[in-house]
Amino acid sequence: MASRRPVRRRRSAKRRAQARDDNVLRFGLVVAAAIVLLLVLVWLLHHLLLLLGLLAAALIAVALVVRGRVVASRREHEVQVAQLRHIGAFLAMGPKDFEHALAVLCRRDGCTKVTVVGGAGDLAADVLATTPNGRRILIQAKRYGPRTLVGSQDVQKVNGTYRDVHRCDLALVVTTSTFTKAAAAFCTRVGIRTVDQRALALWAEGTAPPPWA
DSSP states (O other): OTTTHHHHHHHHHHHHHHHHHHHHHHHHHHHHHHHHHHHHHHHHHHHHHHHHHHHHHHHHHHHHHHHHHHHHHHHHHHHHHHHTSSHHHHHTOOHHHHHHHHHHHHHHTTOEEEEEOOSTTOTTOSEEEEOTTSOEEEEEEEOOOTTOOBOHHHHHHHHHHTTTTTOOSEEEEEESSOBOHHHHHHHHHHTOEEEOHHHHHHHHHTSSOOTTO
16 A cells, blocks of 8 residues: 555646646636737727727718718709600600609609509509608509590509508509590599699609699
């Protein structure tokens, strides 16, 4: 038994030495991390004004870009409105341009959430918008020549979708032509607003209230 004690003492001393080395290493790592953190803080304090200046410059640049886009969009809208003051502009358009022109008139007269949705599968909706008093409206645009009239079948499609499909409160059918007697009578009966070429001209000129009023 006496011969085993020195071995145990040597092992115990070795473990204590290893523990001391581990503690020294951990302490060194903590000190190094603290020094790095201190250097970073010192750098930030010295460059704080520079960083704030760069941030302010970036915010100003973003604001100028946004403002420029808003101004450009407003000017473009004003140009479009000015071009639509006369019925002749509408008569020179194709069907798609006619839809977008009606959307411009809606925005001019205070509508929001104006969307051009005309196309295949539009379910009788060419333009959707919300009026200034909060009513959701559907516009069916009929860019027809003077000899082509809007018929009963056209307005019946609108009547079948504007409430249940598009969840709108009011439907307008706007044309560069006019309506057959049957179509006009049907619209009067079900409450669809009809806007023929003459009414469109007055709306575009601003001499008549918008057709949803």
